[in-house]
Amino acid sequence: MKSKSQLGRFLRTRRALLKPSDVGLREFDERRRVPGLRRDELARLAGVSESYYTRLEQGLSLNASVEVLDALARALRLDETEHRHLYDLAGVGRMAGRDRARRAPAPEHVSEATRRLIDAFGDTPVIVLGRRSDVLAWNRTGHALFAGHLDPSSPDDPARRPNTARLVFRDAHTRGLYEDWPKKARDAVGRLRLAVGRYPDDPLLAALIGELVMHSPEFTDLWSEHRVRAWDLADYRMRHPLVGPIDVTQQAVQIPDEQGQRLVAVTAAAGSASQTALTLLAQATAPAPAADPYPRPATDHPTTLSERL
Incomplete structure (x- = not known):
């Protein structure tokens, strides 16, 4: 995936979403040949020449400065996540002095410290996702909630x-889990967009995008919108085959020192029916207690300490 062409497409799609009235420009009765702002209008708002902005959209101009990118972000009314994505696509660090490594990322694995963190969550459903949204690890209830039909060791x-x-x-099972599947689908695509901006040289990520474009028209339509989604909080209503409807919050936390890895924990409102459902799911999937290897014979009266000795 060429980051410069991705940058041009992102700028074009964001420009097309803005009307002149959104940015304080007068609208006349003329018939506009393009949706949204024209290139010259956006260039004027950002304080750059139209020819320079055109070269950016066409992927012909390299090394856009931080100042130019900030001006474009303001003109396009980008939110913080979109602003960071613009930096990624342009190949510059989000903070001054921060360099980006433009090489294929190393294979992913879960550290022992992360596994201990997963254990610390107890029965709270938890999964660890990598930079491509691969599941790197999950606990028992995380597996049961998201993918109980799959091998837990996968x-x-x-x-x-x-x-x-x-x-x-x-996956039909996963589609059925989400009452508002289109919202979940938009979130999944928006997070992949972030990954493409940050890891443009990852061949496995490119292969995943190609697979989804080939097999899912819905993914293709959403991918063409160039929208991004932050990894933060997301509320969903899930319909689980074992415990029924659950209103949950999925909260993603970046794992320190692990490039692109995030721990996603799932909670429900305290005292709610959804919290009860999560508790039932944990109980239903709990391993059976181990049999006592030294069973004691039944007696009609309590044994004394001397008898036990």
């Missing part, structure tokens, strides 16, 4: 790891 094998974007678009 995240341990890079060749079999579930991918949440692939599941959303190509």
Whole structure:
């Protein structure tokens, strides 16, 4: 995936979403040949020449300065997530002095510290996602909530790891989990857009995008919009085959020192029916207690300490 062409497409789609009235420009009765702002209008708002902005959209101008990118972000009314994505596509650090490594990322694995963190969540459903939205690890209830139909050991094998974007678009079980599936689909695509901006040289990410474009018209339509979604909080109503409807919050936290990895924990409102459903799911999927290897014979009266000795 060429980041410069991605930058041009992102600018074009964001420009097309703005009307002159959105940015304080007068609208006349003329018939506009393009949706949204024209290139010259946006260039004027950002304080750059039309020819320079045109070269940016066409991927012909390299090394746009931070000042120009900030001006474009303001003119396009980008939010913080879109602003960061613009930096990524242009190949500059989000903070001054921060360099981006433009090389294929290393293989992903879950550290022992992260596994201990997963254990600390107890029965709260938890999954760890990598930079491509691959499931790198999950606890028992995380597996039961998101993908109980899959082998629980599959995240341990890079060749079999579930991918949440692939599941959303190509797995009937996952599609049925979300009452508002279009919202979940938009979120999945928006997060992949962020990944493409940050890891443009990742061949496995490019292969995943190509697979989804080939097999899912819905993904293709959403991908063409060039929208991005932050990894933060997301509320969904899930319909789980074991415990029924659950209103949950999925909260993503970046894992320190692990490039692109995020831990996603799932909670429900305290005292709600949804919290009860999550508790029931944990109980229903709990391993059976181990049998006592030294069973004691039944007695009609309590044994004394001396008798036990």
